[in-house]
Amino acid sequence: MPKLKTKKSAAKRFKVRPGGTVKRGQAFKRHILTKKSTKNKRQLRGSTSVHESNMASVRAMLPFA
Numbered sequence: 001m002p003k004l005k006t007k008k009s010a011a012k013r014f015k016v017r018p019g020g021t022v023k024r025g026q027a028f029k030r031h032i033l034t035k036k037s038t039k040n041k042r043q044l045r046g047s048t049s050v051h052e053s054n055m056a057s058v059r060a061m062l063p064f065a
Helices: 008-013 038-043 052-061
Strands: 022-025 047-049
Touching: none
Parallel strands: none
Antiparallel strands: 022 047
């Protein structure tokens, strides 16, 4: 049986909170910001949780988290 390995790209993007939810950064705030409204850019600040429908794939990428 091969060893379980953590996907290092996922480990850099996600952090597991003490309650078991997974924290992620907001998308769509890297480039082409001139055409986005100030309100949109303001609401993209900070971090949010991974949606329940994606939790299984995130758990598979982070087996030891």
